[in-house]
Amino acid sequence: MKTPICDFVREYAAKSTVRMHVPGHAGKGPLGFEAYDLTEVKGADDLFHASGIIRQSERNASRIFGCPTYYSTEGSSLCIRAMLSLACRYAYSRGKDPLILAGRNAHKAFFSAAALLGFGVKYIYSDTYLKCAVTPKDLIDFIENKGVPTALYVTSPDYLGNITPLSELSQICHKYGILLIVDNAHGAYLKFDSSLHHPTDDGADLCCDSAHKTLPVLTGGAYLHVSPRLTDVFNDGNVREALSLFASSSPSYLILQSLDAVNPYLKKGFAADLKRTEKRVRELRRRIVSLGYELSGGEPLKTVIKPKSYGYTGTALADILRKANIECEYADPDHLVLMPSVNADESGFTALEKLFSGIPKRRPIKKAPPVMAAPAATMSVRAAALLPSEEVPVGECTGRTASSVTVGCPPAVPIVVGGELIDESAVNVMKYYGIKTCRVLKITPGFDNLG
Numbered sequence: 001m002k003t004p005i006c007d008f009v010r011e012y013a014a015k016s017t018v019r020m021h022v023p024g025h026a027g028k029g030p031l032g033f034e035a036y037d038l039t040e041v042k043g044a045d046d047l048f049h050a051s052g053i054i055r056q057s058e059r060n061a062s063r064i065f066g067c068p069t070y071y072s073t074e075g076s077s078l079c080i081r082a083m084l085s086l087a088c089r090y091a092y093s094r095g096k097d098p099l100i101l102a103g104r105n106a107h108k109a110f111f112s113a114a115a116l117l118g119f120g121v122k123y124i125y126s127d128t129y130l131k132c133a134v135t136p137k138d139l140i141d142f143i144e145n146k147g148v149p150t151a152l153y154v155t156s157p158d159y160l161g162n163i164t165p166l167s168e169l170s171q172i173c174h175k176y177g178i179l180l181i182v183d184n185a186h187g188a189y190l191k192f193d194s195s196l197h198h199p200t201d202d203g204a205d206l207c208c209d210s211a212h213k214t215l216p217v218l219t220g221g222a223y224l225h226v227s228p229r230l231t232d233v234f235n236d237g238n239v240r241e242a243l244s245l246f247a248s249s250s251p252s253y254l255i256l257q258s259l260d261a262v263n264p265y266l267k268k269g270f271a272a273d274l275k276r277t278e279k280r281v282r283e284l285r286r287r288i289v290s291l292g293y294e295l296s297g298g299e300p301l302k303t304v305i306k307p308k309s310y311g312y313t314g315t316a317l318a319d320i321l322r323k324a325n326i327e328c329e330y331a332d333p334d335h336l337v338l339m340p341s342v343n344a345d346e347s348g349f350t351a352l353e354k355l356f357s358g359i360p361k362r363r364p365i366k367k368a369p370p371v372m373a374a375p376a377a378t379m380s381v382r383a384a385a386l387l388p389s390e391e392v393p394v395g396e397c398t399g400r401t402a403s404s405v406t407v408g409c410p411p412a413v414p415i416v417v418g419g420e421l422i423d424e425s426a427v428n429v430m431k432y433y434g435i436k437t438c439r440v441l442k443i444t445p446g447f448d449n450l451g
């Protein structure tokens with residue numbers, strides 16, 4: 001498999017062409033890789049009107065994933081906005097207002113799309129705020145009681161390594177003409193796993209993967225996949241237009257090269273490395289369990305420890321790891337998430353096992369996360385995003401309306417979203433997760449709901 005983007009850029013750099021064009025570093029500088037950072041010069045193609053090397057490279061990716069695949073150099077965040085704008089287009093073209101039914105553990109990019117596009121949102125709640133197992137029953141109940149939404153939006157895998165079974169959901173969606181949109185930011189590698197399915201193989205209509213999270217790709221590199229079933233509606237022009245609606249007009253050629261360069265490895269070699277790493281992760285998990293730790297989540301590349309029963313919070317355990325020069329993916333009071341790369345060295349696993357075996361077991365911590373009632377919306381996400389707002393200490397938020405999402409990254413899954421009333425139970429949850437301040441609407445007489 002060829003790497004047309006890398007080949008072009010390397011050739012351009014080797015020619016030492018006099019660069020009377022951007023970027024401003026002119027191919028030279030302190031980083032050492034500036035020569036490979038390019039703009040849309042002749043022959044370099046144009047991501048959002050691709051017809052040359054980028055299109056060829058995306059075709060290689062499409063062959064690997066078995067469906068039309070588009071590159072993003074601005075992460076899954078860009079793909080999420082694009083997917084939701086395509087869902088809006090789908091609804092409007094059928095004379096309907098867009099309504100998205102979403103598992104509440106959606107990443108904040110979903111809510112920024114809601115603010116930008118103004119679609120209606122209804123949520124499915126379950127479990128904790130980070131976890132939401134959307135079931136066929138949830139979908140059927142919604143259809144029977146509230147009507148047929150434009151799309152079902154599922155985040156799978158979630159931050160805690162839970163995978164939502166999609167095939168039955170997709171059958172129900174397709175029966176009712178509902179789009180199945182999947183935030184698969186954490187699951188690009190599932191395409192290469194021999195026992196699990198990538199969402200596109202389970203009937204997802206639109207799906208994003210953060211290639212940079214689980215494949216050896218530079219940060220920002222991501223894919224938007226479109227089901228071949230829908231290419232008459234979401235044709236090449238529509239999809240590129242949806243992406244460019246929210247994207248920079250200067251996509252990073254470094255990231256494009258990274259997406260291009262990984263294709264031959266994905267075609268040959270990656271699956272074997274994945275298998276080996278998954279086996280090593282299973283072994284790591286067995287060792288951790290044998291020490292008395294509790295685990296959760298079933299995703300093969302993640303190890304999600306619930307350390308309270310062992311006497312530690314996830315954040316305390318993360319500090320212990322940090323002192324030993326090991327950095328985890330995510331920690332909160334209840335979880336520690338380890339997410340090794342497919343190319344992780346054996347020495348890292350050995351160091352982890354040695355460290356865990358030296359941590360003394362303590363009395364279990366009984367404190368559970370506070371329970372939170374589903375927040376009541378006083379206005380749309382869009383209206384709240386556009387009204388004047390201010391940052392106030394969390395302790396002063398009770399009774400105020402959130403202006404935007406209330407959590408940073410990771411995990412970037414909001415506790416309260418813009419337009420929702422913050423009650424005492426939400427304040428308790430925010431304090432529990434260490435959130436100090438929150439953006440709320442300014443109390444300004446005369447401003448009405450814009451939504």
Ligand SMILES: Cc1ncc(COP(=O)(O)O)c(C=O)c1O
Pocket residue numbers: 074075076077078107109155158159183185186210220222410411412
């Ligand atoms: C579940 C989920 N969706 C979407 C995103 C956004 O992905 P990206 O960083 O590629 O924009 C993240 C990032 O952490 C995520 O965890």
